[in-house]
Amino acid sequence: MTRRLQRPRNENASRPSTVAMLLSGFHIPQEPHRQVKKRRIFYGIFPPAASASLPTPLATPIGSFNENTPLLPPSAQASPFPHGQGFSNSDGEAFVTHSRAWHLATSFLSFPDSPFDVSEEDSNDLGVARDGVYLRRKADLCRPETREAISYLMTSGANAVPGENLVEWYTCEVRRHFLEYIRPMLDEAERDITSKARPEHQLSDIILQLRVTCKIYYSVYSTYLLPYIAKVDPIASVEPFHRSLASIIAYCLPSSFPLLLRKTFYAYFTIILSLPSSNSTVADVGLFTSPHIPGADETVHSTDVELELEDDEKATMDQVEANRRREEARSAVFKLVESLNAIELMANGVGEREFAVVIDRIAGEWVSHRFCGRYTDSDLDVADADGDTSMAKVSASAASAEIMKEWLDGSLAPLVRSVMKIIHPGDPDDELPPLLSRLAHRLARVRIKEMFDIIVDFPASMPGIMDLIPTLNTPIARLVLTSTFAYTLHRRLLHQGASTVNILRAYINMIKCFQILDAKGVLLDRVGARVRRYLSTREDTVVEIVKGILCYEYDEEDNDEQDENSVLGPMSPAKDDLMNFKEGLRRRIVIDADVDDEDEEDILKEISTELQACAHMGADKKNEVLGAAAAASLEDLDFDDMEWQPDPSDAGPEYRRDKGTDIISHLFTMLESTKFINEFQNQLGKRLLLQPTSEFLREKATIELLKVRFGENEMQNAAIMLKDLSESRKIDTHLRDKTIGKHITSSLLSGKKLQDEETEIHLKVISRLFWPQHMISEGDFKLPAHIANTVGRFNHEFELFKKSRKLNWLKEEGYAIVELELTDRAYRYKQVPTYAATLIHAFGGLPDVPHNDIPGELNGGLVGNAWSIGQLTEKLSMSTDLIRKSLDYWVERHILTEYPLDCNVYYVMETLPRTDIPASRRTTPHTSPIKRDDQHSAFVTPRRRRALSFVSESSTDTEGEDAGARKEEQTPARQDADDDDPLANPRFTMAWNYISGMLTNQGPMTTDRIFNTLSLFLIPMGGLQFDAVELDQFMMKMEENGRVDKTPAGWKMRRA
Amino acid sequence: MSVSSTSTNAAPAGASVTNVTKRLQKELMQLMMSPSPGVSAFPDDPSNLLKWTGTIAGPDGTYFEGKTFKLSFSFPSDYPLQPPTVVFKTPMFHPNVDMAGRICLDILKDKWSAVYNISSILLSLQSLLGEPNNKSPLNGQAAQLWDEDPKEYRRLLEKRHQEE
Known part of the structure; x- marks a missing residue:
């Protein structure tokens, strides 16, 4: 019971x-x-x-x-029941x-x-369970x-x-x-x-x-x-x-078991898929294959043998080895999966989870390895450097999606499929997770990271952008893109180190790229705002944009100048005799001063290209652009608009749908229009005055295009500036015809020779009210006499031509062509400001009080005419500032230089100072100075110039050169003659001062020490024209002359 | 205008030593190109222009006639805004020079101006030899003997000069 x-x-x-x-x-x-x-x-x-x-x-x-x-x-349990x-x-x-x-x-x-x-229990090792x-x-x-x-x-x-x-x-x-x-x-x-x-x-x-x-x-x-x-x-x-x-x-x-498993899976899959392993220790593949397989032991031997093989054989061996390793890893993975499966850890367990994680990670790594930094067509085509066959197979024009699919089908999917077969034997083969879209997302992640580079490299990076498009279908993805990109922008572009041109260029590319990515402009709106805000804080944004708009003129001018130069060459021999021409060619270094120091790279050609592109748009499109702003404001009120669509869901608060779709309007809306127009007028004015041609077709076109955007009134000044210029051409032609005609007749009548016809003057008449005021400078100075004559005649003719109007010459504006012929070189400058031209003309003559204290040779270069600033001011009645400016202009070009002992005196460097130390006496190969060839110069100079400009030809006068040459000629002769007075040797005159100075103050010195000290002081001045042996001879002579004594410690000054 | 502005802009604070060097180089050149009789100076070490040695010949008609005196110049890094330190290296017996060679000369102290240069210092010192300022002597004995006992002065000077 x-x-x-x-x-x-x-x-x-x-x-x-x-x-x-x-x-x-x-x-x-x-x-x-x-x-x-x-x-x-x-x-x-x-x-x-x-x-x-x-x-x-x-x-x-x-x-x-x-x-x-x-x-x-x-x-181990006691009975739970009562005893x-x-x-x-x-x-x-x-x-x-x-x-x-x-x-x-x-x-x-x-x-x-x-x-x-x-070891006892594992009886599996013989293959029989x-x-x-x-x-x-x-x-x-x-x-x-x-x-x-x-x-x-x-x-x-x-x-x-x-x-x-x-x-x-x-x-x-x-x-x-x-x-x-x-x-x-x-x-x-x-x-x-x-x-x-x-x-x-x-x-x-x-x-x-x-x-x-x-x-x-x-x-x-x-x-x-x-x-x-x-x-x-x-x-x-x-x-x-x-x-x-x-x-x-x-x-x-x-x-740590999952981690362990993950590591192992990762190591094996890296080998199987031939990915570059992130950790250097490659997994021991022989492990899960039974250790008793004979092949495993051979691995060791084969590596030993490998070392002795030739390189090419080794390569094939490597390939074989890699294949073998791949196979081993593959079987090891299967074994591992099987054994995990046996202990219920694989299917639906930790094993399967880790397997999935690793596959995902591997796929991601492959994508970044394969595609990272390769977003252009050519990059994508490059077969993998590792010689991976699966990647080398990729056909040349394959887009990244195809590459991914190929890899997936060829490498990853079979592997996954075979593993899955072990895990879930019953499952049908084709039930793989959507790996391809996973890869696409991975790729998008890579692309988002390198978005900035893609934009910089646009349009070559088009494939990279195409990679992004399919995945940008959720607001989150778009948000990730914009926030990542905004961060990169902030870090890489919008800082002090980036030049405005670069930022603008990146912005232009950005607009293009994001318009491809998202036609509605939401994304651009999000990232662009930041750039716009930043750019508007930069002072030179306007300048660069305007420069970009006007930049195409450079091409024109370049062609022009080439023509000019080509004329210069072949025509010359007709004027000169052949010898002279050859000589001239050899000695002449014609250096054309650049129109602008600016690098072509730094100009935003894109802007003008875009602007031109707009010009080719149909009229309706233009109207669209025009009316866009107006339409946008009205649109929300238009209740009959059947086409109306709400803003995209992720649009920002400032988003406007019709905020212009073209690049130009993006750029222009960034600026205040008055700022832009002022800058445009400035640069246009500068350009117009600089241009020798009067064909301003492109400027006209540009102004028309800008009128579309800014309105007729805003561009009125610019239009008038252009009109001035074309008027000027007529006036100029007329006045020139008149004056030259009269001049010739008068000279013919008087029987005098035509004297200054080589100086051609062209004028440009501008309406002062419509030009930027700062361009109208009132600086006044005396023009060179022959030019002043011509100017006077122009004045006269103009008053006859346009009654009750007078020419007011703006002497500071304008440019001259200047040719300089110096003893050792010749220059031709195309756009010398008039003041600088006037100044250098003055250097063609000597001042009333010549500077005789300046030696004929300084720093190893011949010294030409010298003027002090005071003398120049007096002669030219130019303001000191302007004189300084002009002097700087020529000092920069190594024509003039400051006299070392008096910073107010400048002299012409007839020959460039020597920078090397002539080790021994150097007799300069003497060439007769070129006589100035007026005819020749006259031939090359005439070019149309602006109204106020004059063409000045200035060169240092021949007399000075002759004198310098004579001096030089005599030098060798005197050197040998005056043996008794070593100081007569000009090479030692200056050096002796130094030598006596140092011997007086520093006590006795050896020749070597003297030479070393001298070289330290004199080389910068170019005054060391002897070597140590010559110095020793010189010192000996000085001893004979009783100026120094030889002591054991070296040379010593003899007491006077 | 632009000359001056660019040159000042191009000289940041760190470049003061180069400015001194430039100035001293220029002074050396001037000294060498147009030497004044009886005085000269030269840098001790061409690589360091801040230390010079100068030489003055004693002016004729003074106790110092026929003798030469060496001086050491040491230029501060803000020369010429500050005067150089000038010391007689040759033993000296002079009312305004103490036994260590230090000189009492107004232009080397409070009356210094940037327009002075080595050459003007040397010339001033040369004239100081002939015309000492006996009112503020550094060497009282010399000041006393200068006027009262020329013979004794000459003897002591000779003695000092032999010490070299």
Whole structure:
């Protein structure tokens, strides 16, 4: 009866407790291992239970479940029942039988108190799955009575559900064993991870241990217990055990196991897919293939042999080796996956998760490796440098999408597919995740990062932009793009180091790119605003834009000048005799002064190109641009507009749909229009005055285009400026005809020779009210006489031509062509400001009080005419500032230079000072100075110039050159003649002053020291014209002359 | 106009030493091109123009006739805004020069002006030899003997000069 009573209790207790156990297995990771120990200690204090001496009277783990210690093995457990309860039972015999059977079965089934020895148990190594030592021994131990006991417990007995108890006990026993002995090993392995470099080894250790253990658990279960359950319900009976084991393994896995797995997968996949490995230690591929495979050992030998091979053979060997490694890695991965699968870690477990993570990461890495920095067509075509065959196959014109697809189909997908087949054998092949779109997103991420470079390289980077388009379909993606790009902009472009031209150029490209990406302009609006704001803080933005608008004229002028130069060459010999011409060619260095110092690179040609492009737009399009602003303001009020669409959802608050779609309007709206127009007038004015031609067709076109944007009134001044210029041409032609005609007739009448016809003057008449005021400078100075004459005649004629009007010459504006012929060089400057031309003309003559104190030769260069600033001011009645400016102009061009001892005196450098030290006496090859050839000059000079400009031809006069030449000619002769006075040698005159200075003050010095000191002081001045030997000779002569004495310490000044 | 502005712009604070060097180079050139009789000077070390040695010949008609005196010049880095330090290297017996060779001359102290140069210093010193300022002597004995006992003065001067 008691037994009857007991049974239901037992049952009731055990049912919920199973649940409790499972839950506790999951949720209470509070070191059950230690708890077990504690409990043991606790029970160890009390005397052993009476049941210990009996054949296991009540050893069910039920009681322990109630006490929430689910993992306590029955063997270590005291009876939960009160003592003697079982014996008071009248149904004792059946109980005893049950107990005996239980005892037999449990002691047989229980595991040893130690982990399994992997080396003994892993019997897989010969390729035949055999039972390990433990299992064989167990099979030996299995006696018939044990089988009977198990069979009794499983099938009959008092169990309401047959076998349940024993299975539960076994499940428990497995847990106990695993937690107590296997888990510490796993933990141990994890602790080793830091010390061991190879993740694969760790992984293999862990997996091997797990595999062996699980195999034993399962074998025992299936050999001894399963046959009895299977009869009842095969699947349902395995499932609880299976799940329990899987969960305990998953729970006990070292925390670094996923990482380990990930690393290993990553290493293998890098090899298989031939990606450049990020970590240098390449995974040992031979690991998961069995170590007994002969090939594994050969790896070592083959590397030794490799070293002795020739390079080309080595390359093929490398290829073979790489292939072999790939194959090895592939099989290793499969093995790994299989073994993980075997211990239930792969499918739906940590293995599959890590596998997916690694595949994703690999794909991402491949994308960045393949596409990073390669966004132009040519870049994309370049086969991978690593010689990866999968990439080399890519056809030349393949877009990145095709490249990705090819790689996916060729490399990644087969791999994934074969692994998935192992994991989920039943699944159909084609059910792969959308890898291609994943790759596309990865690619987009790469492109977003390099967006700035793409924009800088636009339009070559078009493929890169195309990569972005398909993924920019969500507001988030667009936001990522704009915020990343804005950051890059801020870091790389919008700072002090970037020139305005570069920023503008990037902005133009940006507009183009973002219009491709997003035609509605939301993205551009977001990133562009920042650039616009920044640019509007820069002073020179306007200047650069206007320069860009006007820049095309440079081309015209260049052609012009080339013509000019080509005329200069071949026509000359007709005028000169051949010898002179050759001489002239040899000596003449015609250097054309640049129109502008500006580098062509620095000019935003794009702007004018864009503007021209607008010109080619249809009229309606133009109107569209024109009316855009007006329309935009009205649009929201137009309720009949059937085409109306709301703004894009991610548009910013300042977004205006019709804010101009072309680049020019983007640029122009950035500026205040008055600022722009002023700057435009300035630059236009400068340009117009500079231009020799009067064909201002392109300027006209530009003004027309700008009128469209700014309105007729705004561009009125510019239009008038242009009109002035074309008027000027007429006036100029007229006046010139008149004056020259009159001049010729008068000269003919008077019988005088034509004198100054070589100086041609062209004038430009401007309406002062419409030109930028700062361009009208009132500076006044005396023009060279012959030019003043011509100017006077022009005045006269103009007054006749236009009654009641007078010419007011702006002498500072305008340009002259100046030719300079110096002793050793000749220059031709095209656009010399008039004041500078006047000044250099003055240097053609000598001042009233010549500067005789200036030596004929300074710094190794001949000294020409010299003027002081005061003298120049007097002669030219020019303001000192302007004189300084003019002097600077010529000093910069190495024509004039400051006299070292008087900063107010400037002289002409007839020959360039020598920068080298002539080691020995150098006789300059003397060439007769070119006579100025008026005819020749007259031939090359005439060019049309602006009204106020005059063409001045200035050159240093021939007399000065002759004098210099004479001096030089005489030098060698005198040198030899005046042996008795060494000081007469001009090479030593200055040096002697220094020598006497240093000998007087510094005491006796040797020749070497004198020479060294002299060279330090005199070389900068170009005054050292001898070597040490010559100096020694000179000193000797000075000794003869009684100026110095030779002492042991060196030369010494003799007391006077 | 632009000349001056560019040159000042091109001379940041760090370039003061080069400015001194430039100026001293120019002075050396002037000294060498147009030497004044009886005085001369030259840098000790061509690579460091801040130290010079000068020589003065004693003016005729003074105690110092026929003798030469060496001086050391040491230029501050803000020369010519500040005067150089000038010391007689040759032992000197003069009312305005102390036994260590230090000189009491107004233009080397508070009356210094940037328009003075080495040559003007040398000439001033040369004239100081002939016309000492006995009212503020550094060497009291010399000042006393200068007028009262020319013979003794000459003897002591000779003695000092031999010490060289």
